[in-house]
Structures are given as C-alpha cells and as structure tokens.
Amino acid sequence: MSKWRTVMSGVPQGSVLELALFNIFVGNMDSGIECTLSKFANDTKLCGVVDMLEGRDAIQRDLDRFARWSPVNRMKVNKVKCKVLHVGQDNPKHNSRLGEEWIESSPEEKDLRVLIDEKLNMTWQCELAAQKANHVLGCIKRGVNQQVEGGDSTPLLRSHETPPGVLYSSLVPTT
Incomplete structure (x- = not known):
C-alpha cells in the first residue's frame, strides 16, 4: 500500500479520471442532508419545500452543513454561481445564507x-x-x-x- 502524499496540483481537465475522482471526492457531501441534493458533474443543487417554517429551517441547516463540509474537504464554493430560485406563486422568498454570506436570489x-x-x-x-x-x-x-x-x-x-x-x-x- 502506498503512503499518503500531499497533492500539489489537480487532475488535468478532460481526463478520464477527472469525473471519477470528483465523484469519489464529493461522495460524502450528502451525509446528513435533510432536503434533496442533486449532484451532476461539478454542479450541485439543494431543493426543498418551504410551505412552512420547518422547510425553510431544513434548507438552512443543510446549507450550514455544506458550509462546514466544504473547507474540511478542501472544496471551494463558487459564490458567484450560488443562487436561490424561489418557485411558486405564494413562495415567501426567505433569504438563505451559505456560511456568513447571503445567497443572491435569481428570477x-x-x-x-x-x-x-x-x-x-x-x-x-x-x-x-x-x-x-x-x-x-x-x-x-x-x-x-x-x-x-x-x-x-x-x-x-x-x-x-x-x-x-x-x-x-x-x-x-x-x-
């Protein structure tokens, strides 16, 4: 068995290993998540129903969990691409945050x-x-x-x- 070594660079983009290693790397991202977490390539979506305050709180707990998970797993979140899409006519459009930063709402x-x-x-x-x-x-x-x-x-x-x-x-x- 090999010894653990610090990786000084990433996997070359477009290589066969890129997606396989990425999936292994983010495999535990959904541990303890209450809402629906969808992962596709390098895109992750968290979805939940917010018809009551419990739904809003569940989404926020999951965002807090992800905010703790990402630095531990050395994953940087692209905060520019991080958006909330509020769906539905009577949606209360609650604000959400990832870590200490508020997430921008998008139409x-x-x-x-x-x-x-x-x-x-x-x-x-x-x-x-x-x-x-x-x-x-x-x-x-x-x-x-x-x-x-x-x-x-x-x-x-x-x-x-x-x-x-x-x-x-x-x-x-x-x-």
Missing part, C-alpha cells in the same frame, strides 16, 4: 440548457429553441437551393452530421 436559472423561471414558465425557452431551429432550417434551405441551382448530387446533410444544438430536450420534470 431565472439555466440548468442543462433549459431556462427555468420562478413560475416554471417555459415560453422563453421555447422561443429560443424555435429561433435556433428556424436559423438552422434557413441554412439548410439556402444549401438546398444552391445545390439545386449548381446541379450537385451530393447530399447536403447525412444523418450523422446533424448540426450541433439542433436536437436537445426542452423538457422540465414536473413535480
């Missing part, structure tokens, strides 16, 4: 390319997706017109050449 957040606002309204997301699709369709139409005019018989797009960003989900799970 909308983008998660896995899906824009979510405090009313769970996806109109803006659908409009952006439609604009992008119309742009790609315009490019395809111009290419087909050029192909027909030039007499070229080479196919414009093959199935494995779908332009990036054309096919992605715009669905948000409902609870």
